[in-house]
Amino acid sequence: MAGAANVQVALREVMDIRQAAEYLGISGDTLYRYASEGFVPAFKLGNRWRFRKSLLDAWMDEKSGVTPPSQHVDPAKKKPVSRAR
Template sequence: MAQVQIAPREVMDIRQASEYLGISGDTLYRYASEGFIPAFKLGNRWRFKKTLLDAWMDEKSGVKPQVPVVVAPKEKKPAGRAR
């Protein structure tokens, strides 16, 4: 039977984030406690934003962040008057 993959949530707990990153929960807890990895506490539990983890991994791996290209819509010409 195939294992079902669940898309990572935007805000993850230790278990979800460690699975996403492929490291142990203990290592991730240590990284968060030392401020090595972007994380925040909600109550007394660590939380991790997927977008911040992705940006952190890009930075650590030397990947330059992609700047989104914004294309301005073409201006419409005014309609001619009906005769």
């Protein structure tokens, strides 16, 4: 049963520092330092760091050089942006 609880923790969209550190495979102290320095995508809720799984996944893809196919847009297919008034 403990294994099932860990899987649920890893699948949460918003994680605390302990859960996110476990998900990333680093220590909580290291993740706290990374969040404080702005190295990883994080936000504070009150005085506690929180991490969105989707943002961490995108950050890891970016840092590892992997670009998900759904995010690649052919520049020729982009719509023109209207100018602000």
